[in-house]
Amino acid sequence: MTQVGTIDQAQDEVIDEFLFFKDWQDRYEHLIELGKDLPLIAPERKTDDNLIRGCQSRVWLFAELKDGSIHFSADSDSMITKGIVSLLVRILDMRRPAEVIKISLADLYSIERIGLREHLFTTRSNGLVAMLDQMKRYAVAYSTQA
Amino acid sequence: MSTSTSSAVKAAFDIEEIRAQFPILKELVHGKPLVYFDNAATSQKPRRVIKAxxxxxxxxxxxxxxxxxxxxxxxxxxxxxxxxxxxxxxxxxxxxxxxxxxxxxxxxxxxxxxxxxxxxxxxxxxxxxxxxxxxxxxxxxxxxxxxxxxxxxxxxxxxxxxxxxxxxxxxxxxxxxxxxxxxxxxxxxxxxxxxxxxxxxxxxxxxxxxxxxxxxxxxxxxxxxxxxxxxxxxxxxxxxxxxxxxxxxxxxxxxxxxxxxxxxxxxxxxxxxxxxxxxxxxxxxxxxxxxxxxxxxxxxxxxxxxxDYDLVAMAAHERTLREHATKELLAIEGLRIIGTAKEKVGVVSFVIDGVHHYDLGTLLDQQGIAVRTGHHCTQPLMERFGVSGTTRASFACFNTNAEVDAMVAATKKAVKMLR
Incomplete structure (x- = not known):
């Protein structure tokens, strides 16, 4: 089973959704809400091995291959971080490893467009960059099996 | 450039006169006036220093x-x-x-x-x-x-x-x-x-x-x-x-x-x-x-x-800010101050039940308020207090009680969003 529509289509949908909100408060409230839809990582997988190291909040990410597509699950102790992972999962979940491997930070134009630019910086401890890297590492690992 | 020793110490502590010397305080962050409470990480600079x-x-x-x-x-x-x-x-x-x-x-x-x-x-x-x-x-x-x-x-x-x-x-x-x-x-x-x-x-x-x-x-x-x-x-x-x-x-x-x-x-x-x-x-x-x-x-x-200033008056001003912030923050349900020594400089470090410091810091930033969140490069101390990090407001001579009020209001708003 793969996601219907391209990565860019998924991003455009996210942008449309966020553009509806006019101020920061509504945007962040929506992001926090999105976090609640995140496919949660199984409790027994919340281990140090699946922890993306950052110094401010903790993010656990896991991926498995089902019918040739990658399925992500994650969690975080920060609600905003959880919202951000949830966005990434929404865009990249249920795709072929080959598709995920190709994605670079620059391809994720939706993040900047929805006003979350500050989360893009590599120096930021909860860098989306680290999450994306981890997702791509899974994709590389599964690419031989897909 | 002036290398002479300073002229007489300024008599009164005039907060507006001090603020006028920090060009950065006129900056807007996310369209809001900057409230800079991250002085323990680095303080802002008066024009004289930039000019020197x-x-x-x-x-x-x-x-x-x-x-x-x-x-x-x-x-x-x-x-x-x-x-x-x-x-x-x-x-x-x-x-x-x-x-x-x-x-x-x-x-x-x-x-x-x-x-x-x-x-x-x-x-x-x-x-x-x-x-x-x-x-x-x-x-x-x-x-x-x-x-x-x-x-x-x-x-x-x-x-x-x-x-x-x-x-x-x-x-x-x-x-x-x-x-x-x-x-x-x-x-x-x-x-x-x-x-x-x-x-x-x-x-x-x-x-x-x-x-x-x-x-x-x-x-x-x-x-x-x-x-x-x-x-x-x-x-x-x-x-x-x-x-x-x-x-x-x-x-x-x-x-x-x-x-x-x-x-x-x-x-x-x-x-x-x-x-x-x-x-x-x-x-x-x-x-x-x-x-x-x-x-x-x-x-x-x-x-x-x-x-050029009376350093004792400066310290007294920062103490007022700290006491005001402490009192107002403690009114927030589930908020706990880490570090309650009798003798403190203008630093208030706190945790709030059910609120991650990273989320609070991000939402304060959206409201123009700069604080530090995390372990502040003191991981053993965080372990001592059993917390993964805190939110820290640290004051300097140019900060005001009105800014403290803005931070407290912004914190309340953030907590409401996060709970």
């Missing part, structure tokens, strides 16, 4: 202590005038006891490396406290590792203070193996002002060399190294209204003379042959390479700027 640096580059830029030409002489004079300003400010005996470094971290590394080589042998002990910044932990761990010495740690009480009897016990171990005591004057995370003078006095009785990390003290307190009685005192320019990349290690002459140089290079030598070199006099023995001349000049100006 740019005037140096625009009018007298040249390398120091080398050229025979006019600019080099002027640059050297300006640099050495800063050293004298700092000597006076710290009440050091000699200007050559003031060594310029790139910051507190470099100052402590210099002390740990050079003193370590001079003093530490296998089985010796170095004592630090459980509230140290990583930069007053790691250099000592490295020094201990190199010399086979042991690091001992003063425990921290529930209020965020040294357990003084334990501290005393640690430095008076019967084997008499403690060589160095390295402690912070003020905690960066909690704001606690430590009884440094008292513990240094105990250490001195036993011939222990004392190193004080004063990074968080110099911006807020009048520091007198002779009164404290310490052998070394380190601080950074950028937390004390000065430029980044410049700091000081004050060291007592007698010890500095005995200590081996740490870094080698130009400026720090007397004679160099390919077989052996001899060292320059103090302070140059410890200042290898071309120094951060602009930074030194900017730091001198920052200290002069501070001394």
């Amino acid at each position: 640096e740019s005037t140096y580059y625009a009018t007298i830029n040249a390398n120091v202590h080398r050229g025979v030409h006019t600019l080099s002489t002027k640059a050297t004079e300006a640099q050495e005038a800063s050293r004298e300003t700092i000597r006076t400010h710290l009440n050091a005996k000699h200007a050559h006891e003031v060594i310029f470094t790139s910051g507190t971290t470099a100052s402590i590394n210099l002390a740990a490396n050079s003193l370590g080589q001079l003093l530490l042998k296998k089985g010796d002990e170095v004592v630090i406290s459980g509230m140290e910044h990583h930069s007053n932990i790691v250099p000592w761990q490295l020094a201990c590792e190199r010399h086979g010495a042991v690091l001992k740690v003063i425990p921290i009480s529930e209020s965020g203070e040294w357990d003084f009897p334990s501290a005393n016990q640690l430095i008076s171990s019967s084997a008499n193996r403690v060589r160095i005591l390295a402690i912070s004057h003020v905690s960066n995370t909690l704001g606690t002002i430590n009884p440094v003078k008292e513990l240094v006095a105990e250490a001195k009785k036993r011939g222990i060399v004392t190193v004080v990390d004063g990074a968080q003290a110099v911006p807020h307190l009048k520091v007198d190294v002779q009164d404290l009685g310490c052998d070394f005192y380190a601080f950074s320019g950028h937390k004390a209204y000065g430029p980044t990349g410049i700091g000081v290690l004050y060291g007592r002459e007698e010890l500095l003379e005995k200590m081996p140089p740490w870094q080698g290079g130009g400026e720090m030598i007397d004679q160099v042959t390919l077989e052996k070199s001899t060292w320059a006099k103090l302070p140059f023995k410890f200042e290898a390479g071309t120094p951060n001349i602009a930074g030194i000049i900017g730091l001198g100006e920052a200290i002069r700027w501070m001394n």
